[in-house]
Amino acid sequence: MNITTLRSSTDTLTVQPRCSALVARNAAAFAEGLMPMRRLGLRLEIDLSEVRQLDGAGMGALLTCGHAMQREGCQMVLTQVDAPLQAALQACGLDQLIGWSTGTPGITGAATPAN
Secondary structure, three states, X not given: OOEEEEEEOOOEEEEEEOOOEEOXXXXXXXXXXXXXXXXXXXXXEEEOOOOOEEOHHHHHHHHHHHHHHHHOOXXXXXXXXXXHHHHHHHHOOHHHOOEEOOOOOXXXXXXXXXX
16 A cells, blocks of 8 residues: 655654555554554554545554554544545444544644544
8 A cells, every 4th residue: 555645743743644545454454554653652644535436444544543642642643534434434434443634634723532
Protein backbone atom coordinates (compact mmCIF):
# COMPACT_ATOMS: atom_id res chain seq x y z
CA MET A 1 0.00 0.00 0.00
CA ASN A 2 1.39 3.35 -0.98
CA ILE A 3 0.94 5.94 1.78
CA THR A 4 2.10 9.42 0.86
CA THR A 5 3.17 12.06 3.37
CA LEU A 6 1.34 15.27 2.49
CA ARG A 7 2.53 17.49 5.33
CA SER A 8 4.74 17.30 8.37
CA SER A 9 5.16 19.77 11.19
CA THR A 10 6.62 19.64 14.68
CA ASP A 11 3.43 18.11 16.07
CA THR A 12 1.39 16.73 13.11
CA LEU A 13 1.99 14.28 10.30
CA THR A 14 -0.60 14.22 7.49
CA VAL A 15 -0.61 11.14 5.27
CA GLN A 16 -2.80 9.87 2.46
CA PRO A 17 -3.43 6.32 1.33
CA ARG A 18 -3.08 6.24 -2.45
CA CYS A 19 -6.12 4.11 -3.19
CA SER A 20 -9.79 4.55 -3.97
CA ALA A 21 -10.86 1.76 -1.62
CA LEU A 22 -9.76 0.68 1.82
CA VAL A 23 -11.03 -2.89 1.73
CA ALA A 24 -10.08 -6.49 2.49
CA ARG A 25 -7.50 -6.71 -0.30
CA ASN A 26 -5.40 -3.81 1.05
CA ALA A 27 -6.49 -3.11 4.66
CA ALA A 28 -3.72 -5.16 6.28
CA ALA A 29 -1.05 -3.45 4.16
CA PHE A 30 -2.56 -0.07 5.07
CA ALA A 31 -2.40 -0.83 8.81
CA GLU A 32 1.12 -2.23 8.46
CA GLY A 33 2.22 0.96 6.70
CA LEU A 34 0.78 3.19 9.43
CA MET A 35 1.96 1.27 12.50
CA PRO A 36 5.55 2.62 12.52
CA MET A 37 4.17 6.17 12.53
CA ARG A 38 2.74 5.70 16.03
CA ARG A 39 6.24 5.80 17.45
CA LEU A 40 6.87 9.32 16.13
CA GLY A 41 4.80 10.83 18.94
CA LEU A 42 2.92 13.10 16.54
CA ARG A 43 -0.75 13.69 15.82
CA LEU A 44 -1.48 11.57 12.77
CA GLU A 45 -3.96 12.92 10.25
CA ILE A 46 -5.11 10.49 7.57
CA ASP A 47 -6.45 12.28 4.49
CA LEU A 48 -9.18 10.07 3.00
CA SER A 49 -9.99 12.37 0.06
CA GLU A 50 -9.17 9.65 -2.49
CA VAL A 51 -10.96 6.83 -0.64
CA ARG A 52 -14.46 6.17 -1.98
CA GLN A 53 -15.08 2.69 -0.56
CA LEU A 54 -14.60 1.31 2.94
CA ASP A 55 -15.54 -2.19 4.07
CA GLY A 56 -15.32 -4.01 7.40
CA ALA A 57 -11.65 -4.84 6.91
CA GLY A 58 -10.86 -1.19 6.19
CA MET A 59 -12.79 -0.08 9.26
CA GLY A 60 -10.94 -2.69 11.30
CA ALA A 61 -7.61 -1.36 10.05
CA LEU A 62 -8.59 2.19 11.04
CA LEU A 63 -9.70 1.02 14.47
CA THR A 64 -6.52 -1.02 15.01
CA CYS A 65 -4.34 1.94 14.05
CA GLY A 66 -6.38 4.34 16.18
CA HIS A 67 -6.01 2.13 19.25
CA ALA A 68 -2.27 1.69 18.63
CA MET A 69 -1.89 5.47 18.42
CA GLN A 70 -3.81 5.93 21.67
CA ARG A 71 -1.60 3.39 23.46
CA GLU A 72 1.41 5.49 22.43
CA GLY A 73 -0.28 8.66 23.72
CA CYS A 74 -0.91 10.02 20.23
CA GLN A 75 -4.04 11.09 18.39
CA MET A 76 -5.21 9.82 15.01
CA VAL A 77 -7.71 11.89 13.05
CA LEU A 78 -9.35 11.13 9.72
CA THR A 79 -9.61 14.16 7.43
CA GLN A 80 -11.36 14.86 4.12
CA VAL A 81 -14.04 12.31 4.97
CA ASP A 82 -16.78 12.47 2.34
CA ALA A 83 -20.49 11.93 3.04
CA PRO A 84 -20.68 8.21 2.14
CA LEU A 85 -17.65 7.43 4.33
CA GLN A 86 -19.12 9.54 7.14
CA ALA A 87 -22.28 7.46 6.95
CA ALA A 88 -20.27 4.22 7.09
CA LEU A 89 -18.22 5.45 10.07
CA GLN A 90 -21.36 6.53 11.90
CA ALA A 91 -23.30 3.34 11.09
CA CYS A 92 -20.71 1.18 12.82
CA GLY A 93 -19.91 3.63 15.63
CA LEU A 94 -16.34 4.38 14.55
CA ASP A 95 -17.13 8.08 14.66
CA GLN A 96 -17.29 7.66 18.46
CA LEU A 97 -13.84 6.03 18.60
CA ILE A 98 -11.79 7.93 16.01
CA GLY A 99 -11.83 11.69 15.43
CA TRP A 100 -12.70 12.79 11.91
CA SER A 101 -13.25 15.90 9.87
CA THR A 102 -14.69 16.84 6.54
CA GLY A 103 -12.36 19.85 6.50
CA THR A 104 -8.84 20.61 5.44
CA PRO A 105 -6.05 18.59 7.08
CA GLY A 106 -3.75 20.55 9.37
CA ILE A 107 -6.38 23.03 10.54
CA THR A 108 -6.43 23.10 14.32
CA GLY A 109 -9.81 22.26 15.73
CA ALA A 110 -11.17 20.90 12.45
CA ALA A 111 -11.52 17.37 13.79
CA THR A 112 -14.55 16.08 15.57
CA PRO A 113 -13.09 14.62 18.77
CA ALA A 114 -13.82 10.99 19.49
CA ASN A 115 -15.56 10.34 22.79
